[in-house]
Amino acid sequence: MASRNTFVLLNSRCSFQHLYQYQHRIAAATNLVARQCPSCSSINSRLQRNMGSIAGAKNEYMVIVPDKEGALQKRIEVRGVHLANTKPMIDSGFLKFGGAMLEFHPKESQTPPMKGSVLLVVAESSEAVREQLSKDIYATSGVWDIEKMQITPFKSAIRLAL
The missing domain is CATH 3.30.70.1060 (Dimeric alpha+beta barrel)
Structure with a gap:
């Protein structure tokens, strides 16, 4: 299975440290999920973006x-x-x-x-x-x-x- 990156998109209230802290590698479907940053309680989004190709993908x-x-x-x-x-x-x-x-x-x-x-x-x-x-x-x-x-x-x- 191809690996994918998860990118945490934080609003302006979150620090770069929080962004770095929540980046990690995963293998999951592409989606956009809103959630709160546990460190500062501001709203952010997690975007899972395909970084490789998957057989049968368009x-x-x-x-x-x-x-x-x-x-x-x-x-x-x-x-x-x-x-x-x-x-x-x-x-x-x-x-x-x-x-x-x-x-x-x-x-x-x-x-x-x-x-x-x-x-x-x-x-x-x-x-x-x-x-x-x-x-x-x-x-x-x-x-x-x-x-x-x-x-x-x-x-x-x-x-x-x-």
Whole structure:
């Protein structure tokens, strides 16, 4: 089993000594637990943060999929189906964000010059990512160049809503 670190997050009333005193190594699930510091009775939180990987755990992957040459018209034709089919991927937790890569930012009246897609997904492996995305209508209709898909292990530091 992978080891994990427990970090005690103390509020400003606690001293650094208390923080150091309550750090220790554990092997438990990730969670956030509020409790009182026994030394000074101020409220603190204990955050157990995964510091290793566990078999079967899901990880983030940054995916870049270029479009095939001349696929813009086909992309536009099947885009509605593609977007509708993202809902189950979002609901399952697989898809965290996605969007089109552009040649440039178009003027308001121009068709966006899309040239591929960028996605952040969560899966057990890069193979699982490839398998899932190969079923997308952009892949099956010949928009995406699946052979050139880049799947890179990724760890979000910041993720904000738009």
